[in-house]
Amino acid sequence: MKTTLISLDKELFSISIRILSSCLKKAGHDAKTAFLVPPDSVKTANKFLTGYSEQLLDRLAVLCSDSGLIGISLMSNQFLQAIRLTEGLKVRGISVPFIWGGIQPTVEPEECLEYADIICMGEGEEAIVELADALQMGREYTSIRNLCFKTTGGILKNELRPLISDLDAVPFPDYSCQGHYIAVGDDLQLLTREKLAGYEGERFKSRNGKIMYMFMTSRGCPFNCSYCGNNVYRRLYPKEIPVRWRSPENVIEELRMIQRDVAPISYVYMVDDNFTARSREKLRAFCELYKKKIGIPFFVQVNPLTINEEKMEILFNNGCAHITMGVETASERIADMYYRGNAHGTVEKAIALVEKYRHLQIPPPTYQFIIDNPWETLDEMLNTLRLACSFPRPWSNPIYSLMLFPGVPLYYKALEEGIIHNKTEQIYTKNWRSQSRPFLQLWIKMYHANFHPFILHFMLLKWIARFFTLKPVEAIFKTRLLRRFWEEYV
Numbered sequence: 001m002k003t004t005l006i007s008l009d010k011e012l013f014s015i016s017i018r019i020l021s022s023c024l025k026k027a028g029h030d031a032k033t034a035f036l037v038p039p040d041s042v043k044t045a046n047k048f049l050t051g052y053s054e055q056l057l058d059r060l061a062v063l064c065s066d067s068g069l070i071g072i073s074l075m076s077n078q079f080l081q082a083i084r085l086t087e088g089l090k091v092r093g094i095s096v097p098f099i100w101g102g103i104q105p106t107v108e109p110e111e112c113l114e115y116a117d118i119i120c121m122g123e124g125e126e127a128i129v130e131l132a133d134a135l136q137m138g139r140e141y142t143s144i145r146n147l148c149f150k151t152t153g154g155i156l157k158n159e160l161r162p163l164i165s166d167l168d169a170v171p172f173p174d175y176s177c178q179g180h181y182i183a184v185g186d187d188l189q190l191l192t193r194e195k196l197a198g199y200e201g202e203r204f205k206s207r208n209g210k211i212m213y214m215f216m217t218s219r220g221c222p223f224n225c226s227y228c229g230n231n232v233y234r235r236l237y238p239k240e241i242p243v244r245w246r247s248p249e250n251v252i253e254e255l256r257m258i259q260r261d262v263a264p265i266s267y268v269y270m271v272d273d274n275f276t277a278r279s280r281e282k283l284r285a286f287c288e289l290y291k292k293k294i295g296i297p298f299f300v301q302v303n304p305l306t307i308n309e310e311k312m313e314i315l316f317n318n319g320c321a322h323i324t325m326g327v328e329t330a331s332e333r334i335a336d337m338y339y340r341g342n343a344h345g346t347v348e349k350a351i352a353l354v355e356k357y358r359h360l361q362i363p364p365p366t367y368q369f370i371i372d373n374p375w376e377t378l379d380e381m382l383n384t385l386r387l388a389c390s391f392p393r394p395w396s397n398p399i400y401s402l403m404l405f406p407g408v409p410l411y412y413k414a415l416e417e418g419i420i421h422n423k424t425e426q427i428y429t430k431n432w433r434s435q436s437r438p439f440l441q442l443w444i445k446m447y448h449a450n451f452h453p454f455i456l457h458f459m460l461l462k463w464i465a466r467f468f469t470l471k472p473v474e475a476i477f478k479t480r481l482l483r484r485f486w487e488e489y490v
Helices: 015-026 055-064 074-088 103-107 124-138 193-195 229-234 248-261 280-293 311-318 332-337 347-356 378-390 410-418 421-429 437-450 452-458 462-468 472-478 481-489
Strands: 002-007 032-037 069-071 098-101 118-119 147-151 156-158 180-184 187-190 210-217 265-270 298-302 321-329 366-371 399-401
Touching: 002 015, 015 032, 015 124, 032 055, 055 074, 055 187, 069 074, 069 124, 074 098, 074 103, 074 421, 098 103, 103 118, 103 229, 118 124, 187 210, 187 298, 210 248, 248 265, 248 280, 280 311, 311 321, 311 347, 321 347, 321 452, 366 378, 378 437, 378 452, 378 462, 437 452, 437 462, 437 472, 452 462, 462 472
Parallel strands: 002 032, 002 069, 032 180, 069 098, 098 118, 210 265, 265 298, 298 321, 321 366, 366 399
Antiparallel strands: 118 147, 147 156, 180 187
């Protein structure tokens, strides 16, 4: 059966969509994929406000016209995009079932079924193949596990199938470019291997004929942070192992496939939620095989609780070139709110350990912070920003605005306390790089511009911060002229 999968990501990696495409093709279905990456003119704007022109929707409708199933994978920040896209295609006569999957449909199936015909909760590899098989054969499909439907009697949520335990059985992401299309302005063009290898995205870039490649060696996280989607999956699958690993041989095979079929790789992003959650023995086995068979510099994300001296030695003896670690907050109280109390107690030691290897990292190590928390005091926020200033320049450490994603504990806490009053503004269109207070936005811009630490610390004096966060002062900063100035030019 012919199917069309649509990626709303701003990059061409789109790991989930590419894996679903491979699963459908392996099962004998004709899967087309459209990558609706935003044009260059909007890449620096709020990516979650991306719209689609009438001309592009016309072209997409032609692409979908012979398909028997349309699939869209989305996060919460892509909810409005998925609505615009689905409604735009339906009014153009695309009447086949639309299935939505991803974290947003998993946590809010009822809301998503106002627009989609079918919702997939949890992992979708097996469910989408079973659905496509049923549609092709004209069989009943409303009992397929993981799927949800809107019926006259209410919402039908089928039983969840177990998580995929053997990740080596999952096909590699589909980089064949067969049936792949990319949005170019108002047009939809074939995505050739030449275009793929030469694409210039935020992270998917080519340099001298080589690409940077992003992929995952695992699924899940052993921790349960109160702001993270992994918390949702821990509650959906309370009796299952939260972290599953691919074998080192399987990972090596994927990288060789990319180098053979797409382009040589210059740098590898291993974007596992917690790469060093592996045991010391398994980390050593993976890294030593990687160095022997691939030998390309790589990036990993770690947690303060899962690194130690021996694991750092293993990483940097085998090609690790960069580490990102979530610090999140300088406040013990806020760390407890994030369910990161244990990690907070080890942060100082973990930072010292990462800094020990700073000279081997290009670019320097990255530490992630979260502020703009409605339960955070001004002092707690300022202490977190002071901690961000304590590292050597240049600074590239991201300072995020706390996101209250549907389904996570902090979301329910905010609902109960009346903090969430407009989901469109506070969740669906919110950019986690945009702070709610102009003072924070301005300070972070100066931080990333590497202003002198004296200036930044001076701005963090409590009386200055308190003045700039007064409502009358914020109102002045939020006027259209001043807001445009400090958002676009500072």
